[in-house]
Structures are given as structure tokens and as C-alpha cells.
């Protein structure tokens with residue numbers, strides 16, 4: 235796979251294609267980052283962007299993980315002390331998950347976001363941005379219903395992180411895209427260049443296939459889950475024999491989360507996927523790429539009842555090192 239393909243595989247969106255092509259021409263020493271609000275333990279959402287960081291490391295990039303303690307605080311995630319403690323624990327879980335320890339720089343937001351220059355640049359961005367724009371950027375990030383002043387400061391700080399961390403590429407889930415678009419528009423006003431970004435897809439709710447999977451509203455898979463919990467959650471997952479299900483009774487779009495997890499979590503990390511099946515049902519199936527598995531599910535060759543235990547077993551393998559790490563913490 236060439237560098238451009240590796241950088242962009244499984245991305246829902248890149249901004250812009252030309253800028254990513256330029257990075258892919260000479261990726262060595264380029265730097266990419268993802269920021270995470272420290273909270274709880276790693277879950278499948280963190281793991282999706284981490285998979286992209288692993289792709290980028292393989293393509294030659296240096297990686298920064300921002301443990302965004304100040305952002306979590308602004309988003310009402312708890313006391314600053316608690317958030318800091320959670321951040322320390324997350325670092326070890328990312329390494330256990332597979333980020334290259336020697337080539338991943340972990341930075342706490344509070345290490346640079348409270349400096350004078352940063353604060354003054356932040357105020358300059360505040361002058362350039364309407365409250366309505368900041369609020370729109372936060373629509374899929376903010377917690378709670380009420381709009382607080384902290385939520386208007388939040389996306390501007392996220393924009394400013396990009397030049398302050400000196401990164402060439404900002405990575406995030408699709409829910410981050412409006413913040414990155416705001417950053418593109420507003421950073422030139424303080425003589426910084428508009429950032430290049432890459433957004434990973436959102437995985438649908440496991441049980442219904444509707445909306446997006448979220449630890450606050452539905453079932454998610456986390457590093458805390460025991461093998462048996464993963465098996466049960468996947469067993470109950472929505473998995474019609476198609477990658478393109480019909481909308482539900484209320485007309486809401488649906489996805490097949492089982493296939494999405496195979497595509498975005500399993501195939502990027504395993505060269506070969508084996509679905510075990512008793513001899514009388516045709517014996518084991520082997521796949522070297524996601525489209526082959528999708529085609530077999532759609533044709534009926536692969537039954538959801540066989541695909542699900544295989545998915546649970548690969549997910550278990552992906553989270554086992556992190557689970558171990560948690561037990562040792």
C-alpha cells in the first residue's frame with residue numbers, strides 16, 4: 235500500500251485531498267495529532283482514531299497525542315485534578331493498544347495552553363469569531379444542554395492547539411469536522427496557516443444501527459470489558475445481511491455496526507481474518523480484505539451468527555493488552 239493509500243484508508247473525509255497528497259509525497263518527519271478529552275478508560279471511539287495514528291506511524295509520520303485536560307474541564311467533565319489523573323492512565327492504555335512508544339509524544343493541554351502567548355492568541359481568535367459560529371462548531375462535542383461561555387472558548391483553543399503543537403495534520407472523528415473548518419477560517423487572522431485535517435467515520439449504535447455509538451447513550455465497547463461482556467454485546471448487535479440496511483420504522487438511517495467494526499477495527503490490524511465454522515456448515519472461512527467478508531455476508535455465504543463470534547474474538551484480542559494494563563494500574 236502506498237503512503238497516500240495508507241494515510242487515507244477508511245477516512246470519511248480529508249481536507250483537502252491536495253494537501254494530504256503533498257504530505258504523502260514526503261511523510262517522513264511530518265507530525266499528526268489527535269486530541270482526547272481524558273475520561274474513563276479507552277473505548278472503541280478512541281480506538282478508531284488510534285488506528286489512524288498507527289497507519290500514520292507506519293507511513294512515516296511522528297504522532298502527538300494531546301491529552302486535552304483543559305478542554306475536558308471546559309466541557310464540564312469533572313474537577314481538574316480528577317481529569318489530570320485520568321489523563322495519566324490513558325497514556326499507558328494507548329501504548330498498550332499499539333501506538334509506537336518511541337514515536338508517540340504525549341502532551342497535556344495544560345502544559346502549554348495556560349502560557350501568556352497562547353492566551354493572547356486565544357483572545358485574538360475570540361475577537362474574530364461569532365458566538366453562533368463557535369456554538370455550531372460544538373454541536374456534536376458539547377456535553378449538557380445549556381450553552382456555556384466555556385463551550386465557545388473550547389473550539390478556539392482546539393484551533394490554536396494546531397499551530398502551538400506544530401503539527402502538519404489534525405486527525406479526529408467526523409464530530410470534530412466543524413472545529414477544524416473553523417480553524418481553517420480563523421487561524422489566518424493571526425498569521426497561522428489553515429490546517430489540514432482528516433476525519434474518521436462514526437460507528438453506528440451497536441444495538442440498533444441508528445445514530446452513532448456513544449458511551450453516554452448506548453452500548454459501547456471499552457478496555458474494561460471482560461471477554462464474556464464483549465461476546466454478549468456483539469451477540470446482541472444489529473446485523474442484517476447487508477452493509478446498506480433500510481431505514482428503521484421512524485425513517486431513521488441505519489448502518490450495520492458489525493460490518494463497520496470489521497472494516498474499521500479488525501481488518502486494519504489483522505492481515506487475515508478467520509471465521510470459525512463447524513465442518514457441517516462448510517468449515518472455516520478466511521478473508522484477507524474487508525470487501526470479501528462484506529460480499530459473503532450479503533450473499534448469505536457468511537451467516538451473522540458465525541460473523542458475530544468471530545468479531546467478538548478479534549475485538550477481544552485488540553483490547554486484551556489494554557485490559558491487562560488496567561489491571562496493573
Ligand code: IYR
Nearest residue numbers: 268269270271302305392395
Ligand atoms: N474535541 C476533542 C478533544 C480535543 C481535540 C483536539 I484535535 C484538541 O486540540 C483539543 C481537544 C473531543 O471531543 O474529545
